[in-house]
Amino acid sequence: MLHIADGKNLLKVDGTNTIIDEWIRVAGDQNAVSKAGNMLELNAEEIININPDVIIIGRAKAPEILKKLYENQVYVGTNAVKNKKVYVNPAGVFSWDRYGAEGALQILWAAKTLHPELFKDVDIAAETKKFYKEFLHYDLSDKEVGYILNGLDPEGK
Numbered sequence: 001m002l003h004i005a006d007g008k009n010l011l012k013v014d015g016t017n018t019i020i021d022e023w024i025r026v027a028g029d030q031n032a033v034s035k036a037g038n039m040l041e042l043n044a045e046e047i048i049n050i051n052p053d054v055i056i057i058g059r060a061k062a063p064e065i066l067k068k069l070y071e072n073q074v075y076v077g078t079n080a081v082k083n084k085k086v087y088v089n090p091a092g093v094f095s096w097d098r099y100g101a102e103g104a105l106q107i108l109w110a111a112k113t114l115h116p117e118l119f120k121d122v123d124i125a126a127e128t129k130k131f132y133k134e135f136l137h138y139d140l141s142d143k144e145v146g147y148i149l150n151g152l153d154p155e156g157k
Contacts, residue, residue: 002052007060
């Protein structure tokens with residue numbers, strides 16, 4: 001699984017020995033990048049050689065970033081793109097993938113996204129509402145949950 005750190009630079013990825021690497025492992029997968037560190041700049045050849053089966057893009061907004069990645073010549077031949085296994089990381093108060101309270105939701109979302117057959121009973125929208133109610137004392141609407149799960153801002157942009 002490849003985690004692109006930021007939708008603005010599709011060659012900037014997160015490696016091992018990071019909080020990203022931790023939730024990837026806890027969610028039941030393996031980081032495709034063997035180098036240690038956050039926000040590592042890889043070149044096109046390295047991405048092609050990694051050939052990830054799944055890609056999660058942090059700090060990005062669906063569907064614009066998905067279109068950008070699916071048309072990117074570096075990624076077009078990867079298994080993730082061929083099999084349509086590219087996802088935008090949720091973002092609420094802060095991006096779920098790093099350094100925030102919503103990291104608890106990140107693990108659950110990643111596990112369900114990476115292994116849907118094992119987590120059929122998990123309703124990530126309901127879990128998100130429950131989390132916000134319990135820990136942030138805020139009742140999310142269905143629309144707001146949709147924005148969060150697609151990495152969009154509170155106005156849906």
